[in-house]
Amino acid sequence: MESIKLIVFLPLLAAIIAGLGNRKLGNTGAKLVTTGALFISCALSWPIFLYFLNLGEIGAHDSAAAQFVVPVLDFIKSDGLDVAWALRVDTLTAVMLVVVTTVSSLVHLYSWGYMSEDDSQPRFFAYLSLFTFAMLMLVTADSLVQMFFGWEGVGLASYLLIGFWYHKPSANAAAMKAFVVNRVGDFGFSLGIFAVFLVFGTVSIPEILAAAPSHAGSTIGFLGYRVDTITLICILLFIGACGKSAQLGLHTWLPDAMEGPTPVSALIHAATMVTAGVFMVCRLSPLFELSETATTVVTYVGAATALFAATVGTTQTDIKRVIAYSTCSQLGYMFFAAGTGAYGAAMFHLFTHAFFKALLFLGAGSVIHAMHHEQDMRYYGGLRKHIPLTFWAMMAGTLAITGVGVAGLFGFAGFYSKDAIIEAAFASGTQSGQFAFGVAVFAALLTSFYSWRLIFLTFFGTPRWSMSEHIQHAAHDAHGDHGHDDHHAHGHSHDDPTLGYHPHESPLPMLVPLGVLTLGAVFAGIGFHHSFIGPEHGAEFWKGSLAFDTHLMHEMHGVPQWVKLSATVVMLLGLFMAWLAYIKDTTIPARFTATFRGLYLFLLNKWYWDELYDMLFVKPSLWLGRILWKGGDLGTIDRFGPNGAAAVAQLGSRMAARLQTGYLYSYALVMLLGLAGIATWAMTR
Numbered sequence: 001m002e003s004i005k006l007i008v009f010l011p012l013l014a015a016i017i018a019g020l021g022n023r024k025l026g027n028t029g030a031k032l033v034t035t036g037a038l039f040i041s042c043a044l045s046w047p048i049f050l051y052f053l054n055l056g057e058i059g060a061h062d063s064a065a066a067q068f069v070v071p072v073l074d075f076i077k078s079d080g081l082d083v084a085w086a087l088r089v090d091t092l093t094a095v096m097l098v099v100v101t102t103v104s105s106l107v108h109l110y111s112w113g114y115m116s117e118d119d120s121q122p123r124f125f126a127y128l129s130l131f132t133f134a135m136l137m138l139v140t141a142d143s144l145v146q147m148f149f150g151w152e153g154v155g156l157a158s159y160l161l162i163g164f165w166y167h168k169p170s171a172n173a174a175a176m177k178a179f180v181v182n183r184v185g186d187f188g189f190s191l192g193i194f195a196v197f198l199v200f201g202t203v204s205i206p207e208i209l210a211a212a213p214s215h216a217g218s219t220i221g222f223l224g225y226r227v228d229t230i231t232l233i234c235i236l237l238f239i240g241a242c243g244k245s246a247q248l249g250l251h252t253w254l255p256d257a258m259e260g261p262t263p264v265s266a267l268i269h270a271a272t273m274v275t276a277g278v279f280m281v282c283r284l285s286p287l288f289e290l291s292e293t294a295t296t297v298v299t300y301v302g303a304a305t306a307l308f309a310a311t312v313g314t315t316q317t318d319i320k321r322v323i324a325y326s327t328c329s330q331l332g333y334m335f336f337a338a339g340t341g342a343y344g345a346a347m348f349h350l351f352t353h354a355f356f357k358a359l360l361f362l363g364a365g366s367v368i369h370a371m372h373h374e375q376d377m378r379y380y381g382g383l384r385k386h387i388p389l390t391f392w393a394m395m396a397g398t399l400a401i402t403g404v405g406v407a408g409l410f411g412f413a414g415f416y417s418k419d420a421i422i423e424a425a426f427a428s429g430t431q432s433g434q435f436a437f438g439v440a441v442f443a444a445l446l447t448s449f450y451s452w453r454l455i456f457l458t459f460f461g462t463p464r465w466s467m468s469e470h471i472q473h474a475a476h477d478a479h480g481d482h483g484h485d486d487h488h489a490h491g492h493s494h495d496d497p498t499l500g501y502h503p504h505e506s507p508l509p510m511l512v513p514l515g516v517l518t519l520g521a522v523f524a525g526i527g528f529h530h531s532f533i534g535p536e537h538g539a540e541f542w543k544g545s546l547a548f549d550t551h552l553m554h555e556m557h558g559v560p561q562w563v564k565l566s567a568t569v570v571m572l573l574g575l576f577m578a579w580l581a582y583i584k585d586t587t588i589p590a591r592f593t594a595t596f597r598g599l600y601l602f603l604l605n606k607w608y609w610d611e612l613y614d615m616l617f618v619k620p621s622l623w624l625g626r627i628l629w630k631g632g633d634l635g636t637i638d639r640f641g642p643n644g645a646a647a648v649a650q651l652g653s654r655m656a657a658r659l660q661t662g663y664l665y666s667y668a669l670v671m672l673l674g675l676a677g678i679a680t681w682a683m684t685r
Helices: 003-058 091-114 121-139 144-162 169-200 205-215 229-244 253-259 262-271 273-283 292-313 319-339 343-370 388-402 413-427 431-459 469-480 508-533 538-542 550-557 561-584 588-595 597-604 606-640 642-659 664-684
Strands: 068-078 081-089 219-222 225-228
Touching: 003 068, 003 081, 003 091, 003 121, 003 538, 068 144, 081 091, 081 144, 091 121, 091 262, 091 273, 091 343, 091 508, 091 538, 121 144, 121 262, 121 273, 144 169, 144 205, 144 229, 144 253, 144 262, 144 273, 169 205, 169 219, 169 229, 169 253, 205 229, 219 229, 225 229, 229 273, 229 292, 253 262, 253 319, 262 273, 262 319, 262 343, 273 319, 273 343, 292 319, 292 431, 292 606, 319 343, 319 413, 319 431, 343 388, 343 413, 343 508, 388 413, 388 431, 388 508, 388 561, 413 431, 413 508, 413 550, 413 561, 431 561, 508 538, 538 550, 561 588, 588 597, 597 606, 606 642
Parallel strands: none
Antiparallel strands: 068 081, 219 225
């Protein structure tokens, strides 16, 4: 397992070389170094995952073989705080390693094509590799302090990546928003770590989990009240998870993060930063299992997030924002799965979601690339004939996220992972679980609707390119550049210059990742569901790396048939609704929005969360800032401090300047007056 050091630190080394080498390496050199390092990390990660997968299949009971801790160095030693920098490798880590390195390596390769015309490619690839290193540090953490290091590292790298195009004010604002909102969650996470150290006297994750049962039922003082110790710790840690994984209340940064380049969206939203919260809850699942209140909170927040994001996704027109809200909704699924005790199902959906969501984001990037950076789906249409490979890739991703499949025969990835979460929520038997089940079924209906809406608006119907300013500029450029891209010239019309614009398929570096991720979207569910959530193999596969409830898994597989069919029925209903509104009768959306104007605006404006925060926090903060600036800083401190002293000195200098007349008799008079004054003083003494 010494290869784990290479897996983790190769991306860091590549980021340093590409970042510092920059001009000397050039674009190609930076891309080769970073992409090569990530593919090596990916190649080393899969054997580790297959090793644990094989342990689960053969049912090995050797606990020593189920986890490894590779020491790196002593990190912090201060009185009772002893933090060693070590890399923990168990089944949970192995799953995250293949998810992070696979998606990141493919995103690196995809960026060769997508960012080929950018002027700052070495900087971009350095940021990508730095982000991957921070995420790998997070998932291999053996202590909460080390996890917090990776936690903040992905926050920093995401800020750099979201604001990569810093010449755009919107990108700067989005990066700042992500940074600030995550600071709120991270404050709760840090309080949770402080509470853990106060209660357990250690931040080592294995030691915390081992000692946790002895503190069940104890209380601790917090804000003047006595509260349950484990509940307080879990909720504080969960606040951190809400910020990083964009749960309701701390979700507002996620859609705005679309301001970054599309490969960044795939990396952040598919497999890495936003799944950190889910990973943390599953890593500490034995702790969460000791507090029914904490798991109930996780369940309700996850279900509410799944519902909120799914409703908003139905009205968005930006192709990347639709997929972003889809990510937010799917994260809600993962959290309420964890809240109902189905941690294996939560991680299984995290695993499959990484493939089909990265596929959808990169597929959207391919569409945007073909449409000259136009992102509004209202200006697409009829693209399946022009970019067929991208079309089939996104079809596979859509079939996966909507959960298409036939029980006992074959299903796409989401058919196994998302349906398992829905069934587990019902099987949990708790009130919160029943609520989550109802929400999950309704959210699955909306997921199917907005996913097929995206496909129909983008790839079917008649082209609506003439409405897009981006396409008009591209068409004019193509027609004005004689001898260049002659294939654009066919069908040229002076009345509609966009008729001469033909969308083109993406280059090979962008298509290869789409092909690999398509395989994951198609086969990840059927290939691994027995190991992740199977009642026979699940406990052996996870080997205690998370709390695996074998009884719940048995109950999940034994739910009534109508529960099993509910997800498939609503998936078909959502498909029919999308087909009816965007293929059969395209006047339905306009008539619906006119009839239900209030509801439409409510969803279009994202339940007015941004406006609410603007009223509660942004405007009062700006008002207070202006008061402190003009009344405090300028009106008081500067007035009576440096500016006041400067004014006195300036006044004195002006008065002294008036005495400097330049006439000799004036100076002689002053001297005589001075001598007279001195003589008078001497005589009076």
